[in-house]
Amino acid sequence: MSHASVELREVVKRHGSTVAVDHLSLSVRRGEFFSILGPSGSGKTTTLRLIAGFERPDQGDMLIDGRSIVDVPPNLRPVNLVFQQYALFPHLTVFGNVAFGLEMRGVARAEIQSRVGEALDMVQLAGKGDRLPTQLSGGEQQRVALARALVNRPAVVLLDEPLGALDQQLRQEMQGELKAIQEQVGLTFVCVTHHQEEALTMSDRVAVMDHGRLLQVGAPQDIYDAPASLFVAEFIGLSNRLDGRIAAVQGTRCRIEAPGLPAIQADVPEGAGPGSAVSIVVRPERLHLSQQATVSGFDNVVPARVAKAVYNGHEMQYQLRIAERLLWTVRVPNADGGQKRFLPGEAVMVRWNRGESVALTR
Amino acid sequence: MTGSRTSTSPAAAGLAAWLLAPSLVWMGLFCILPLSIVFLISVASRGTYGGVEWTFTLANYRDLVDPLYLYIYARSFALALATTGLCLGLGFPLAYYIARAPARWQGIWLMLVLIPFWTNFLVRTYAWMNVLRADGLLNTILIGTGVVAGPIEMLYSDAAVLIGLVYGYLPFMVLPLYVAVERIDRSLIEAARDLSASGWAVFTRVIVPLAKPGIVAGCLLVFIPSLGAYITPDLLGGARSMMIGNFIQHEYLVVRDWPLGSAASFVLMAIVLAGLWQYQRTGGMKP
Numbered sequence: 001m002s003h004a005s006v007e008l009r010e011v012v013k014r015h016g017s018t019v020a021v022d023h024l025s026l027s028v029r030r031g032e033f034f035s036i037l038g039p040s041g042s043g044k045t046t047t048l049r050l051i052a053g054f055e056r057p058d059q060g061d062m063l064i065d066g067r068s069i070v071d072v073p074p075n076l077r078p079v080n081l082v083f084q085q086y087a088l089f090p091h092l093t094v095f096g097n098v099a100f101g102l103e104m105r106g107v108a109r110a111e112i113q114s115r116v117g118e119a120l121d122m123v124q125l126a127g128k129g130d131r132l133p134t135q136l137s138g139g140e141q142q143r144v145a146l147a148r149a150l151v152n153r154p155a156v157v158l159l160d161e162p163l164g165a166l167d168q169q170l171r172q173e174m175q176g177e178l179k180a181i182q183e184q185v186g187l188t189f190v191c192v193t194h195h196q197e198e199a200l201t202m203s204d205r206v207a208v209m210d211h212g213r214l215l216q217v218g219a220p221q222d223i224y225d226a227p228a229s230l231f232v233a234e235f236i237g238l239s240n241r242l243d244g245r246i247a248a249v250q251g252t253r254c255r256i257e258a259p260g261l262p263a264i265q266a267d268v269p270e271g272a273g274p275g276s277a278v279s280i281v282v283r284p285e286r287l288h289l290s291q292q293a294t295v296s297g298f299d300n301v302v303p304a305r306v307a308k309a310v311y312n313g314h315e316m317q318y319q320l321r322i323a324e325r326l327l328w329t330v331r332v333p334n335a336d337g338g339q340k341r342f343l344p345g346e347a348v349m350v351r352w353n354r355g356e357s358v359a360l361t362r
Numbered sequence: 363m364t365g366s367r368t369s370t371s372p373a374a375a376g377l378a379a380w381l382l383a384p385s386l387v388w389m390g391l392f393c394i395l396p397l398s399i400v401f402l403i404s405v406a407s408r409g410t411y412g413g414v415e416w417t418f419t420l421a422n423y424r425d426l427v428d429p430l431y432l433y434i435y436a437r438s439f440a441l442a443l444a445t446t447g448l449c450l451g452l453g454f455p456l457a458y459y460i461a462r463a464p465a466r467w468q469g470i471w472l473m474l475v476l477i478p479f480w481t482n483f484l485v486r487t488y489a490w491m492n493v494l495r496a497d498g499l500l501n502t503i504l505i506g507t508g509v510v511a512g513p514i515e516m517l518y519s520d521a522a523v524l525i526g527l528v529y530g531y532l533p534f535m536v537l538p539l540y541v542a543v544e545r546i547d548r549s550l551i552e553a554a555r556d557l558s559a560s561g562w563a564v565f566t567r568v569i570v571p572l573a574k575p576g577i578v579a580g581c582l583l584v585f586i587p588s589l590g591a592y593i594t595p596d597l598l599g600g601a602r603s604m605m606i607g608n609f610i611q612h613e614y615l616v617v618r619d620w621p622l623g624s625a626a627s628f629v630l631m632a633i634v635l636a637g638l639w640q641y642q643r644t645g646g647m648k649p
Binding site: 052053054073074075076079080081083085086088089090091099101104105148152 | 554
């Protein structure tokens with residue numbers, strides 16, 4: 001019988017009077033890179049600590065490979081955590097750190113030697129086994145922390161903001177590497193992060209949390225293209241928002257009216273009808289700009305004025321004033337040199353199809 | 363470190379000399395000078411009626427190699443070691459508990475550890491005499507509750523000395539241990555747990571190695587003064603439970619053999635310094 005690798009059922013954890021994790025149910029597939037994404041205070045770290053066993057749920061059940069772990073102490077759980085600040089033992093060498101878990105489980109010395117060697121090879125630290133953690137760079141320390149978890153071949157590897165302490169350049173390099181290592185070892189990874197780019201690039205699936213609740217679970221593309229709520233839409237990536245009210249419904253499409261703007265065409269949000277208050281969300285790269293007022297082939301055409309134009313090298317980023325108090329961001333890739341560039345103060349038409357926007361009830 | 367030292371400018375060196383001057387004068391007047399005098403006496407001869415005759419001899423050091431004196435040294439070492447061991451055994455759990463208590467409780471616990479210092483050591487030792495006496499507090503309770511029929515002889519024994527020493531020096535163990543344990547990052551303990559370590563393994567493989575500087579400091583702070591303890595064995599020990607401190611005092615004030623007392627002091631100091639030196643050489647304070 002095949003079970004989920006990690007399963008949480010209606011888990012509740014309170015810290016004093018605040019509910020850190022609120023009836024959370026999750027199912028992580030075996031061999032999956034699963035990220036829990038959320039702002040600070042969303043309960044994502046608590047969730048990780050619950051799985052690791054450093055905290056006990058007040059309610060609910062947690063299973064690993066189909067067996068409940070609620071009453072299993074952390075040292076007997078088949079999970080290993082990569083700590084945010086790495087938590088490397090300062091009195092042990094790199095080898096000693098990586099070997100620690102195997103030694104604790106009474107693995108034979110010869111096997112420890114070979115497995116630690118393999119793990120250090122995998123994270124490209126071969127030959128640095130006799131260094132002390134303080135003699136390593138931040139990136140190297142991060143690799144040691146990863147090797148220290150992987151070497152035990154746990155059922156689940158837990159990662160707490162694994163790249164959070166690295167600088168931007170290293171962070172991007174490690175994103176690809178971490179994913180590659182995960183695919184190589186084939187272990188289930190559960191990663192907690194507040195960094196959405198990290199979650200989107202590395203994960204097979206992403207869970208978005210806020211205030212202890214699970215808001216949406218899905219593949220990165222689903223989360224980005226079809227956010228289930230305004231919070232998810234605005235937390236993941238940049239999004240332009242427009243609040244209005246449904247004036248009419250026709251099949252799966254509806255007409256939305258917003259003060260000071262022409263009527264907007266959009267897909268009908270689930271459970272909404274005429275009169276519902278809704279918001280439209282469009283990603284900056286889905287919007288098209290032109291000078292002409294009359295362009296066919298688009299559902300929506302809205303007049304705007306350029307407030308700011310920033311040249312980013314690979315793209316132009318515009319701030320557009322739409323209606324009285326609405327600023328939207330539009331990104332136009334510098335695909336070829338002949339692109340028309342707009343200047344601040346210029347009048348433009350913003351165009352998009354209804355399929356490129358998401359309408360959500362407020 | 364050495365790099366920055368070699369690049370010091372002459373002006374800075376001059377300033378450093380001035381800043382060092384007060385402590386150098388202090389060390390010279392109150393440490394080097396008296397020690398030199400004691401050393402000179404230790405290689406002088408005893409006068410017929412107790413004074414010091416300035417004829418050079420090593421006889422005092424030779425005289426110390428006597429079974430009776432060696433026995434006193436051995437006893438002192440045994441008692442100091444036992445004191446250190448007991449202080450470590452009692453102090454570690456206490457320090458660990460305090461270091462892991464909520465912040466506002468830590469201050470209260472530490473103050474309770476330190477409060478005895480506000481009273482004179484001699485007075486506190488007399489208090490222990492009252493507790494341990496044949497008709498003292500402890501015996502009264504034991505007899506009153508029917509645990510024993512008659513009073514137990516507790517005072518004037520090695521056990522009484524040990525109790526007094528442990529009581530007196532326990533805070534010197536607890537404070538450095540507290541500092542060391544308090545500094546251990548909690549996530550290291552969690553990491554050890556996460557890596558399959560049992561509670562005992564967390565203690566022996568992570569907490570003890572990381573608390574090592576505190577353990578060493580605490581042991582030194584307890585061992586050295588217990589080795590030379592004088593008041594405690596004098597008041598709580600019996601006539602025959604002499605420690606080096608009492609022996610030196612005895613030679614100076616009772617027998618009036620200053621040269622032998624001085625030699626005994628120097629040997630004690632040499633042993634302690636040799637131990638410290640050996641310790642530093644083998645890796646010392648680093649965790």
